[in-house]
Amino acid sequence: MITNRLPRLNTLLLVVVAVIGLGVLADGVVIVTHLQASRHSQAPSTTTAEMSAKQGGAHPCNHGFYVSQAAHAKKGGGYVKQIAHSDLGKNGNCSAPLPAPAPNTKSNTGEADD
DSSP states (O other): OHHHHHHHHHHHHHHHHHHHHHHHHHHHHHHHHHHHHHHHHOOOOOOHHHHHHHHTTOOOOSHHHHHHHHHHTTSOHHHHHHHHTSOTTTTSOOOSOOOOOOTTOBOTTSOBOO
8 A cells, every 4th residue: 555655746746846947047047147247237336536536636516515514614513403404505506604603403312513
């Protein structure tokens, strides 16, 4: 009685192993193909120094420049929020200086800046 079921189990086991093997093989092919495609589509990498040299050391002139400058000024989160809500740099002109913090602007500690 057991000998009758053994060939069916072996065949079923062989089919399951074959399906798993094909899945693993297909996954490997997809990964290799993706890696080759990404390697061929990448432009030569340039370092930050090379990019600065090409741009003449200039920063991008946009709103993010002003927000970054406000954050680096270390005048508190309220000041950065004030600059982020402004229109500075949104027209592509970065000639305006950073404004002074508004009188009601709060620092990171919750105290009013003077």
